[in-house]
Amino acid sequence: MTSTGSVAAAWLRPITGGAAPLLSRAGQVGYAARRLSELVQGRPPGITGHQWSTASKEGFDLVVCAADTGWPLFALQIAAPAPAGSAQRAERMTSAVCAAVGLPVLRVESPTLRGSEHGRRLVEYVIDARSYAAGTQPDPEGGDMVGFRDILGRLPDGRRGPVNDLGALTRAAAVEAFVERRLADPIVRGLHVQWADGPAEGWSWVEVRPGRCLVERVQLFAQRFSCGVDPGRLAEDLAAVAVGERLRDLQVGEPPLVERDELRQQIRRLAARRDEFAGGFAFDHLWVD
Template structure:
């Protein structure tokens, strides 16, 4: 299968499948490499980048890199982990790395989460993105005119879920949703339903929230951000962020569900505060029904 993405970016280095660059795995015309530095992916300092900027950014490491199997050039570099705090040294490094990556034509995908890590969750995410982009590239997600039925997005393809029901088989949070039902039956949580919301900020960053009521007065809450720099995941990034937040809820439920809970009243207050910032959101805020007590 022909890989997805451009392979004409002159500043991107071709990575051989051997010679110390063995891929972690391959999928549908792609090779996925672990733990590569920016300097491994870019051949020399791009135009417009100073020596100091290149010296700092070239040492930055990405968790996973999706490459085209035919050319060996990177399609996107993926980073997954906690969001850098505002004004921190880590945030400055990330911004510099993104700027240098842009100068070199290297797309970057950042997944911000206090719970999700590349070692445990990165492969499933990368496989999902490759499959979603292939689905769109094949025309299945294209807009149609006339009386033809509306296309089904990759996320909304229906099939058999782990609990036997029919639902969206490409919901990354499906296993977590089933686990919450099991936890409810076992008396470990107070409600069997995983709730959530998703938004996209004007700067392009998508954010998803997901939560489950562990006690009558307290919830386990996870938030995930998805930032696509010169890249598309093949599905709505905000919906992907919410699904990944649900994955994180399942991870927390499995390991430490009873700790770091948020009072339900505080969660509602935070949702209300988010709704009041709707002018900063692309498409506004579609979850006013969650603002009620």
């Protein structure tokens, strides 16, 4: 079983009995819609009464536990970006409590993705990715190891490519929509960055009308948590998933689009902040003439 440490042992509460788990995978089970108060045994040290009162009411879309003990291993939350004010304060207080008890949290911020629709697939993905990373041994001859995201196989559209790309279905759908003349371009493009001491951020877009793009952005906060894959690439893939969700809107009406020149300016402004990224900025080709 994965341990979250002595602090967690003192304050976290196992999930036992009650509703059946939503998923079971690799010795882990996932429970839907759990409040923080169900996981923590009272107010931990260093947390004020106000922080605890606010945070204890907050919930997670999925909580993953060890199958044999019910011990919480990590929690997933998918939410729209919090507006400035009380929502952001509640988020900070929840993060403070989770840090105090040693509960790893994966938080996804997206205006389009929903925990009820996308949470299970994401949790299964990171469980598989983490298991793969834990079981992968270095090449004794010094060659590069193939990461989970880069494993090649047969894609949904019959082509060969990375089978663990969460955006693969979106990319296939974009090609189909282009053939049916519902898109101006079949390629789903994207970028990602890792903010220093902050979230990973992924962008994805497709040109729906000549010079006008459907754009999605996702921020991924991996708090005391390893995703098993590069967080930036995962954020970009999740943004591609969000693009796929909005492509469905083309069947009933046109979603809000961004002018291609404006998108290029947005990428230019992002690139200008490269000193704030861990690992720099690798996407200058997207805006440089």
